[in-house]
Amino acid sequence: MRAARCTTYGPPGDLTVAHLDDPEPGPGEVLVRVHAAAVNFPDVLIVANRYQVPAPLPFTPGSEFAGTVAALGPGVTGPPVGTPVAGAVLTGAFAEQVVVPAASLRGIPEGLDMVHAAAFHVTYATAYHSLVTVAGGTEGEWAVVLGAAGGVGTAAVDIGTRLGLRVIAAASSEERLTVARKLGAAGGVDYVREDLKARIRELSGEGAHLAIDPVGGRYAEAALRGLRRGGRFVTVGYADGEIPRIPLNLVLLKDLVVRGFEIRTVRQYAPDAVAEADRTLARLVREGMRPLVSRVHPLDDVAAALTDVAERRTTGKVVLDLERG
Template sequence: MRAARCTAYGAPEGLEVVTSHDPEPGPGHVLVDVHAAAVNFPDVLLIADRYQVPAPLPFTPGSEFAGVIAGLGAGVEGPPVGTPVAGAVLTGAFAEKVVVPVEGLRPVPDGLDMVHAAAFHVTYATAYHALVTVGSGTAGEWVTVLGAAGGVGSAAVDVASRLGMRVVAAASSEERLKTAYGLGAEAGVDYVREDLKTRVRELTGEGAHLVVDPVGGDHAEAALRALRRGGRFVTVGYADGRIPRVPLNLVLLKDAVIRGFEIRMLRRYAPDTVAAGDAALARLVRDGMRPLVSRVHPLTEVAAALTDVAERRATGKVVIDMTR
């Protein structure tokens, strides 16, 4: 099989595409023929050895994929060979075949092709649970979404809008804000040219009820300052590269709640909650929701795909098509 390989930490251009033996599924594991794999910002961090969880060298990057079951390990009774599935791993998805624990697989929602299935689960599950499970967002509330044209950000705008929340999209350019408007955002702030705190408060009156932040950096504090009293702030990642240092007196004065959210931990500790979220997302897909995929690359262009994400050149998701 072909696979991307990281043999030294650094920039994406250091990756190689190599040919290696097909993996074999062990007990409790499943072999999947990967048809498509989505690129996420943590993939960039893992290659650079800047992620919270290190990946020992050498390794195949890639965390989100869709494909077809090709083999079952000992003790696995299903799903049967030939079943379309989507899944997530820490590493290993940028390959034509991947071995994963059977519990790490999800059915592909009806209506999604393999490219969109690969781009769906991680970002949309993150968005849904950040908004609903952790953020307690409800219809009619104002939600500020940072990085609103990125992978998680665009998913959060999409899901929040479909659930009746009023979205203020925050992004780095008018072009990226247009993407968010197309996904249902009611208002937008270009935080390069406008003061985020001032504009959010002007747009929402008393301030946002909820912030979903996959970006971090300086804009996190500004968004926190733009919360109304009793508001909630959910931190889900640090695409800016800088982890915010929040003055706790802001939390005290606003009676605010700050929550962290990471989808892998929810899968481990609250599988029933994850299943309920999957069902809710499947209903939204049946109603027409689709992840925004702006660029599709073959595996030979894996470095370019990762660079698109690292340098924020793409909107929505970037996907590697393993069949090309």
Template sequence: MRAVVCRRYGPPQGLLIEELPVPRPGAGELLVDVRTAAVNFPDVLLVANAYQVPAPLPFVPGSELAGQILAVGEGVSEFAPGDRVFGTVPTGAFAERVIVPAGQLTRIPEGVGFAEAAAFGVTYRTAHHALRSVAEVRSGDWVAVLGAAGGVGLAALDLARQLGARVVAAASGPEKLALCRARGATHVIDYTTEDLRLRLRELTDGGAHVVIDPVGGPASEQALRSTRRGGTFVTLGFASGAIPAIPLNLVLLKGVTVKGMELRTFGEQFRELERRDRDELLGLLAAGAVRPHIGARFPLEESAAALALVADRRALGKVVIDVGR
């Protein structure tokens, strides 16, 4: 089988396409014929050896996939060969075949394609947990989303609207702002040409109730300063590459609650909330109420270019890799 292999840490351009043996599923595992894989920012960090949980060399990058079950390991009764599924793995998704524990897979609803399913799970689960369970967004709230044209940002925009919130989408450049408008943002802000702190206060009549920040960098402090008294600021990552230093006097004076949410450990901490959120989210996908925006598609041979697009923050929505021949 063909696979993308990382044999040395560094930029995506160092990745190789190799022929590897087809793995066999063990007890509780499934062998999946990968049709589409989605690129996430942690994939870039793992290749660069900059993620908080390193991947030992050599490894196959990729954490998010959709495909069809080829073989079922001992003890698995809930799936059968031929089932269309999507799910996540720590690494290994950028390959024609991958072994996945049964508990990490979900059936793809009718009417949803492999690319949409692959692009859905990580970003929409992250955004939904952040909005629904961490920030507890209510109908009528003003929600500010930073990096709103990226994968997590667009998912947060979509889901905040499903919760009845009004969304201010902050992004860079006219193309990204146009996409945010098309997805239903109430207002948009270009934080490369506008004063984010001032514009957020103006547009929300005094400040956002909730800020969703998957970007970090200088925009974080500006958004925190424009969060209204008693509001909630949720940090989800640092796609800008810069971890901001927040003056704690802002938290003290404004009574703002600052929270962090990391998808890998959320379910371990809040099992009941995770189960509720997952059921709600799958219902929205099955009903067609939300669909990920796929901004770019690449063949497996161009996986390095797909990761570079995400690394350079040029992606609109999700970037996917068509793995199947």
């Protein structure tokens, strides 16, 4: 099979595509023929050895995929060969085949093709749980979404709007804010050129009820200051490359709640919330919700695709189509 390979830690431009032996599923595992794999910012961090969980060299990067079941390992009774599935792994998705634990696979919501299925679960589940499970967002509340034109950001704007929240999109340019407005954002803030705290308060009145931050860096504190008393702030990731240091006196004086969300462990500690999220997201897909996929590349373009994501030249999601030559 063909697969992207990382042989030295560093920039994504160093990735190559190589021929490897076809993998075989072991006990409890499933072999999946990968049709499409999404590019996520953590993939960039893993390739650079800057992620919280290291990947030993050499390895095939890629964490999110959609495809069909090709073979079952010993002791596995399903899903049957040929079943469309989606899944997430730490590494291994940027390949024509991947072996994963059977329990980690999930069905593809009705209405999604393989490209959109690959782009769906990680960002949309992250956005849903950040907005609802962790922040407790409800209809009518004001919700700030930082990095609103990125993968998690567009998903949060999309879901939040569909669930009746009034979303304030925060992004680094008017062009990126236009993307968020098309997804239903009630207002926008160009946080490079505008005062983020002041604009949040101007748009929401007393301040926003909650903020979702997949970016980190210097804008996290401004978003926190833009919350009303009792507001909720959810830290999701650090695409900016800088982990913010929040003055705790802000939390004390305004009775704020600061929480974090990490997609890899949610099934372990909140299975009921995961089931509810799956039902809600499947319903929204049936009603027409689709992830924003801005670019689709063949596997041979993997280095360029990751570089574009690393340098923030994209909006929504970037996907590798393993069926394209």
